[in-house]
Structure formats: structure tokens, C-alpha cells
Amino acid sequence: MTQFGIFGVGDISPDPTTGYTQSEAERITDLIDDALLTQAGVSRPVARLEQRGLVERRPDPDDARAYRLFLAADGHEVQWRLGRTHARHVTAAMTRALAPEQLHTLRELMRALVAATPATQPPPPPTPRKHP
Incomplete structure (x- = not known):
């Protein structure tokens, strides 16, 4: 999942022509898969975000039919x-619910998870879509 999920880790090198990184780009179809919603359930909120200037729609360099x-x-x-x-x-929720020693254990577990996770991961390959 990327920044729309809203937000994951991918290629962190910005594209020199756009200033955006690959991890910042999402297809609507990928958002649909991530959110488990219908196309309308994702397309309408995305259109509102676009109207408010929060997201931009650009042609997909890998698929001329997609954005x-x-x-x-x-x-x-x-x-x-x-x-x-x-x-x-x-x-706030964790410090209310957990004792100091539990917070310490959680912190150590989270550090172990972060240490075991690669700093960057290549973006997943595009999902082939059938168009009627």
C-alpha cells in the first residue's frame, strides 16, 4: 500500500521530471484492491480529493489506458x-492501556520488526486488468 493507504515504502528516488517518487503513485484499481471497496466507492472520494487539490491524476507510463x-x-x-x-x-491510547514494562516490551518488539524490514522495497508489478 502506498501513501494513499493511505502509505507504503517504495522507490524513494524522485523522478526528475515530476519530483514525485514511484511510491507516491497509485492506480485507482490498486486503491480498490487495498480498500476492498467498489470502483464507485473509491472513484468518488478520489474525485473530491482531486477537486480540493490534494491529489493529481497523471497518465500511467506503463498503461496508456490508466492514470x-x-x-x-x-x-x-x-x-x-x-x-x-x-x-x-x-x-495516548497505549500509555493509558499498558504498564511501563509492557511499553518497553512493545518498543523492543517494534524495533526488531523495523530492523528486519528492508529500508526500501521495489514497487509491486502492475496488476493486469481486463477491460471490457
Whole structure:
């Protein structure tokens, strides 16, 4: 899942022509798969995000029939703000629910998971789609 999930790790080298990284691009069909929603259930919210200037739709270089979505500058700002708010809520919930020694154990487990995860992962290959 990418930044739309909203947000994963992929190729971190920006494309010199766009300034965006590959991990910032998502096909609507991939969002549908990730969110387990119908096309209409994803397309309408994406259209609203596009109208608000939070995402941009660009041609897919791998499939002339498709588009990829990118977070626009304002979209990055909203993502950052929401991420910080979410992190504060998660921290508050955990510190209320867990004893200090449990938090220490959780911290060590999370560090082990992070250490075992590659820093970057190549984006998954495009999902072939049948068009009627």
C-alpha cells in the first residue's frame, strides 16, 4: 500500500521530471484492491480529493489506458498533519492501556520488526486488468 493507504515504502528516488517518487503513485484499481471497496466507492472520494487539490491524476507510463494518482503539495501537508495527530492518539491510547514494562516490551518488539524490514522495497508489478 502506498501513501494513499493511505502509505507504503517504495522507490524513494524522485523522478526528475515530476519530483514525485514511484511510491507516491497509485492506480485507482490498486486503491480498490487495498480498500476492498467498489470502483464507485473509491472513484468518488478520489474525485473530491482531486477537486480540493490534494491529489493529481497523471497518465500511467506503463498503461496508456490508466492514470496514476499522486499526492499534491497540499495533500502531503494534510497527510503529515493527519499522521502526527494519529500518532498522538495511538501514543495516548497505549500509555493509558499498558504498564511501563509492557511499553518497553512493545518498543523492543517494534524495533526488531523495523530492523528486519528492508529500508526500501521495489514497487509491486502492475496488476493486469481486463477491460471490457
